[in-house]
Amino acid sequence: MIGGFMGCGSPHGLIDELVRQGKKDLTVIANDTARPGVGIGKLISAKLVKKVVASHIGTNPETQAQMIAGSLEVDLVPQGTLAERVRAAGFGLGAIVTPTGVGTVVEDGKRTIDIDGRTFLVELPISADFALVNAKRADYRGNLSYAFTARNFNPLIAMAAEVVIAEAEDIVPVGAIDPDSVVTPHVVVDYLVPQEKKNG
Amino acid sequence: MDIRNRIAKRAAEYFKAGDVVNLGVGIPGMCSDYAVPGVMFHTENGFIGVGPAATGVQKVEAFSNASSTEFVPVFGSCAFDSAESFAIVRSGRLAATVLGGLQIAENGDLANWTRPGGKFGMGGAMDLVNGVRKVIVAMELCAKNGSPKIVKDCSYPLTGKRCVNHVVTEQCVIDVTPQGLLLVEVLDGLSPEDIQRQVEPRLIVSSSLKQMER
Amino acid sequence: MPGKIRSRDEIIAQFKDGQTVMCGGMHNHGTPNALIQCVIDSGARHLTVISIDSADANLTLGRLFHHRLVDKIITSYIGRNTEVVAMLEAGEIEVEFVPQGSLVERVRCGGAGLGGVLTKTGLGTVVEEGRQIVEVNGTGEKYLLETALRADIGLVRARMADPLGNLAYRGTMRNFNPLIATAADLTLVDADMLMDVDEIGIDRIGTPGVYVDMVLAK
Incomplete structure (x- = not known):
């Protein structure tokens, strides 16, 4: 699982390292595949990805080309449902029950439940081996805070993977992020990586 | 050391530095006094980093635990809402929870939220036993009237099925195993037979039975 | 600019007999006490209350039960409130128990359209x-x-509120409050401090103003 929304709030250093190591046949769960050469798009360009679970691939022609060529499997999930399925995994739930996608292709093969005369889809949790998270600040214990729209999927995926690696712009002493400003509690974070400083 | 502190001290031996732990009210709440440094405490109402009881100007509404006692937050604390709090509980992020017990069955079933016909509610106990990695029950071995609390089958309403890992009492420590209840520690001066007389199910006595300090 | 800030009288006028009211707070902490006083002053009765617990007898949320305004409560625990326990035993109130983690998820679902x-x-x-x-x-x-669970009215306690209804919380006073703010047809806020727009800090906002209808004036 990789945080970010069109590259904004993606852990760029960790993505570059994945490309450098050339780890192949990855399954990537993310909101999108950004653009060629940007964020998650770099993994697509390097042909390291076997399967993508995302809400859209419309902004990356390379993802589309690999899908049409049959070298990349793409599982499209409505964006709100994707966020909730990741959340269900992270929150220790068996599924969420949502009206999104009822009567559409999203319904195919899924169980439905009627509650008070309304039909809902049962959407199962999505978890991962690794979550690659981008944070604005981290303390040495692993408490994370985010900056503006760079938050997006990051706090959700931080809850939902076996191993959570967070790349932070600033790593600060414990206590420097006040408790009310912590968004991801340290208890879910396994490793911290400082973000490479591009300027200065 | 009195009985309650002795139980709390022994239960706290299950924690190690780096663990995040949830404590119930009563004896379990006293475990924080005996935990090794580096253990952090979670409270259901949305906090990791519960510290010592607050006094004087430290007493503020914004830092209170699930039993309504004001505390001083420790360094590196974090606050979150109730949904995230129980997400952390259900998804196995807590290393341990220490809870009280009314009845524990041979198979690890736990009843601790109410007596039959009780009308208080289960609070967060059912979530805790369904997700925390190690469920430790800290209680006195027998009820006040002397009747056994470790039973073949619970007659009280269950909090969770097959959820207990360890039972710490003032007289012994018992592990719940697939084979049955394993007696692993006995209080100095007591024999396994002394414990067996006070519980319903047959106990398996550990081959490496230890002595529990007074 | 008053924005969503409303007078006490305007807020009192929102309460009607038979409404379902969700209330934040746990064990008397982080409870919207000024709004609870508004409920009492409105004279509304036969309410259904959704809350984590029923507080203490005649304290904070407990005052609604003391004044016999509540027919039913959906909650995880009533053990601290001797009056509610006595009312339940006398058949004067209906109590539906839900495990605390499930209760907050039900409210979250109500607020998240699930x-x-x-x-x-x-x-x-x-x-x-x-x-x-x-x-x-x-x-x-x-x-x-x-x-999912929803309510007619949500009563929320926040540390800070701005005229757009953006809210920030402090410590364990957060508890049920941000979830309730999402799950009611009408969300009312009792904030300790009223701030200017943008004063709270964008990343510090715990509840976006879009969920909030009225903030009680100081």
Whole structure:
């Protein structure tokens, strides 16, 4: 699982390292595949990805080309449902029950439940081996805070993977992020990586 | 050391530095006094980093635990809402929870939220036993009237099925195993037979039975 | 610019007999006490209350029960409130117990436009009664279906509020409050401090103003 929304709030250093190591046949769960050469798009360009679970691939022609060529499997999930399925995994739930996608292709093969005369889809949790998270600040214990729209999927995926690696712009002493400003509690974070400083 | 502190001290031996732990009210709440440094405490109402009881100007509404006692937050604390709090509980992020017990069955079933016909509610106990990695029950071995609390089958309403890992009492420590209840520690001066007389199910006595300090 | 800030009288006028009211706070902490006083002053009765607990007798949320305004409560715990326990025993109030984690998920679902969640909490206990047990495709694992909960009015306590209704919380006063703010047709806020727009700090906002209808004026 990789945080970010069109590259904004993606852990760029960790993505570059994945490309450098050339780890192949990855399954990537993310909101999108950004653009060629940007964020998650770099993994697509390097042909390291076997399967993508995302809400859209419309902004990356390379993802589309690999899908049409049959070298990349793409599982499209409505964006709100994707966020909730990741959340269900992270929150220790068996599924969420949502009206999104009822009567559409999203319904195919899924169980439905009627509650008070309304039909809902049962959407199962999505978890991962690794979550690659981008944070604005981290303390040495692993408490994370985010900056503006760079938050997006990051706090959700931080809850939902076996191993959570967070790349932070600033790593600060414990206590420097006040408790009310912590968004991801340290208890879910396994490793911290400082973000490479591009300027200065 | 009195009985309650002795139980709390022994239960706290299950924690190690780096663990995040949830404590119930009563004896379990006293475990924080005996935990090794580096253990952090979670409270259901949305906090990791519960510290010592607050006094004087430290007493503020914004830092209170699930039993309504004001505390001083420790360094590196974090606050979150109730949904995230129980997400952390259900998804196995807590290393341990220490809870009280009314009845524990041979198979690890736990009843601790109410007596039959009780009308208080289960609070967060059912979530805790369904997700925390190690469920430790800290209680006195027998009820006040002397009747056994470790039973073949619970007659009280269950909090969770097959959820207990360890039972710490003032007289012994018992592990719940697939084979049955394993007696692993006995209080100095007591024999396994002394414990067996006070519980319903047959106990398996550990081959490496230890002595529990007074 | 008053924005969503409303007078006490305007807020009192929102309460009607028979409404369902969700209330933040736990064990008297983080409770919207000024709004609870508004409920009492409105004279509304036969309310259904959704809250984590019923507080203490005649304190904070407990005052609604003391004044006999509540017909039913959906909650996880009433043990601290001797008056509610006595009312339940006398058949004067209906109590529906929900495990605390499931209760907050039900409210979250109500606020997030979901139908419900599947959870293991409560399996094999009395909580199973009246609930659907769902087996998940393929895995055969069993879960309880907990359905969404919403209310007519949500009572929220915040540390800070701005005229757009953006809220920030402090410490464990947060608890149920941000969830309740999402799940009511009318969300009312009792804030300790009223701030200017943008004064709270964008990343510090715990509840976006879009969920909030009225903030009680100081």
